[in-house]
Every structure is written in structure tokens, then in C-alpha cells.
Amino acid sequence: MKITTFNANSIRARLPILLKWLQENNPDVLAVQETKVRDEEFPHSEIEDAGYNVVFCGEKSYNGVAFLTKNKPKTVSFGMGDDEGESNTRLGHISIGGVEIINTYVPQGRELESNYFQFKLNWLKRLREYFDKTFSSAKKKVVWVGDLNVAPTPQDVHDPKRIWPHVCFCQDVIDAFEDVRAFGFEDVFRKHLPENGTFTFWDYRVKNALQRGLGWRIDHILATPPLAVKSVSCSVDTEPRTWEKPSDHTFVTAKFDL
DNA sequence: ATGGTGGACAATCCA
Numbered sequence: 433m434k435i436t437t438f439n440a441n442s443i444r445a446r447l448p449i450l451l452k453w454l455q456e457n458n459p460d461v462l463a464v465q466e467t468k469v470r471d472e473e474f475p476h477s478e479i480e481d482a483g484y485n486v487v488f489c490g491e492k493s494y495n496g497v498a499f500l501t502k503n504k505p506k507t508v509s510f511g512m513g514d515d516e517g518e519s520n521t522r523l524g525h526i527s528i529g530g531v532e533i534i535n536t537y538v539p540q541g542r543e544l545e546s547n548y549f550q551f552k553l554n555w556l557k558r559l560r561e562y563f564d565k566t567f568s569s570a571k572k573k574v575v576w577v578g579d580l581n582v583a584p585t586p587q588d589v590h591d592p593k594r595i596w597p598h599v600c601f602c603q604d605v606i607d608a609f610e611d612v613r614a615f616g617f618e619d620v621f622r623k624h625l626p627e628n629g630t631f632t633f634w635d636y637r638v639k640n641a642l643q644r645g646l647g648w649r650i651d652h653i654l655a656t657p658p659l660a661v662k663s664v665s666c667s668v669d670t671e672p673r674t675w676e677k678p679s680d681h682t683f684v685t686a687k688f689d690l
Numbered sequence: 691a692t693g694g695t696g697g698a699c700a701a702t703c704c705a
Contacts, residue, residue, distance in 0.1 A: 540704080637693085637694040678696085680705085
């Protein structure tokens with residue numbers, strides 16, 4: 433099973449080229465974040481015509497998550513069940529092929545001193561509670577993917593000394609992330625891509641960031657042990673950077689031998 | 691240098 437995560441920064445702006453990428457790469461599941469569109473305007477017909485099933489939950493202008501899948505998911509839900517704090521447009525959950533897949537767009541946090549950063553920390557705390565109440569244990573086959581807006585180690589940013597502290601790279605956010613991870617997730621990305629300088633995001637606003645290696649690893653693929661042991665590879669595809677309407681995020685893919 | 695670019699959407703907000 434091939435699972436890919438992609439922050440689209442508008443599914444409508446990326447759609448023509450995204451569909452081409454799907455045909456060429458053929459993942460079983462594409463988890464998308466920042467669709468930035470209301471459900472009634474979501475371009476589902478184009479995706480279905482391309483041979484993919486699609487489920488989504490969005491809002492006007494911001495947030496929004498979706499799953500594009502080759503087969504129809506067995507179950508689909510959005511949000512953490514608390515119906516508050518933007519959980520519905522930041523968390524999707526499907527069950528497919530015997531695997532549970534959680535797709536999250538974690539709040540960015542804006543500034544360390546802001547209420548938005550506290551919201552981010554609390555959102556991660558709620559996410560841990562969601563895993564606890566949804567799954568009996570990490571013996572279940574669970575994958576957690578998405579734009580997590582956390583660089584959990586110094587290796588995950590290009591200049592740790594200069595960047596520390598940042599809403600995506602500071603002790604509070606790393607602690608919050610680690611608390612969620614401690615549910616029982618293993619870092620499938622790092623297992624297969626241990627080299628320094630392997631990133632998933634390069635800021636639009638930094639001139640030639642990709643060429644200069646000024647990236648971050650904030651898009652993740654993690655899995656519980658019974659699934660992590662079956663992971664065979666992971667890759668980052670920077671092709672969206674070359675698109676007519678480039679994206680600052682990349683396609684991050686993991687393959688599982690199931 | 692308090693910038694830069696890109697998306698949504700219609701003046702700014704968000705990343």
C-alpha cells in the first residue's frame with residue numbers, strides 16, 4: 433500500500449497538475465491538507481473522473497482536509513468528535529485495506545507569544561486524546577500523516593541554532609508532538625530517510641530556498657509498530673516546486689508491504 | 691531590510 437501526504441495550499445489551484453501526478457504515481461491513498469474550499473465547491477467530479485474516490489471536509493479560504501483513494505474507504509470521519517477548535521477541517525480519518533489513516537493539518541501557531549500558539553499546543557493535546565479514545569492500543573495498524581507544523585529534531589530544520597525558538601521548532605511544541613507520538617507511533621520517514629538535509633517544505637518567501645537547501649521537515653508519516661515494521665520505503669517528491677503554480681510543500685510517500 | 695511569495699477573496703488574513 434502506497435500512502436502519500438500533500439499540503440496542496442488550495443486543491444483548486446493545484447488540481448490540473450495534481451491529477452497528472454496521480455496518474456503517473458498511482459498512490460493507493462493521497463491525504464491532502466489545506467484544500468481551502470467549501471464542500472459544495474470541492475472539485476470532486478474531476479477527481480472521480482480520474483479514477484479516484486474522494487472524501488473531504490473544508491471551509492471557505494482556510495484549512496480543509498481530503499482523502500483521494502483508489503478504493504472506497506470502509507469508514508470515513510472528520511474531526512475529533514468534540515465539534516470545536518477547527519477539528520473538523522483539520523482532521524480526517526479513514527479505514528481502508530485493514531489500515532486506519534489519520535490525516536491532520538495541525539495549526540501553525542503564528543507566534544510563540546500568541547493565543548494561536550496556545551491553540552496549537554492544545555490542539556495536539558486533544559489529538560492525543562483522540563488517539564486514546566479511538567484506538568484501544570498501538571497494536572492496531574494506524575498511520576498518522578499530514579502537515580504537522582512540527583520539526584521535532586534539529587535535523588528537521590536547515591539552521592537549528594538560528595531558527596530556535598519557532599512555533600514549529602521549540603521545546604513546547606516538540607514536547608506536545610512527542611506526547612502524541614508516545615501513543616505508539618514510529619517515525620517511518622526517518623527510518624528510511626536518515627540523511628541530513630532531507631526536507632518536505634521550502635518557504636515561498638525565501639529566494640531559491642530549495643536550491644539553497646533552506647528547508648524544513650514538517651510533513652510527516654508515522655505508524656504504529658505492526659505497520660511500521662511493514663514499511664519498505666519513503667520518498668520526497670519535490671515536483672510540485674516545478675509546477676506552473678508551484679506549491680511550497682512536497683509529496684511525501686511511504687510504501688507498506690501489506 | 692520587520693521584507694519576501696502565493697492563495698482566497700475582495701480588505702486583509704493566513705502561511
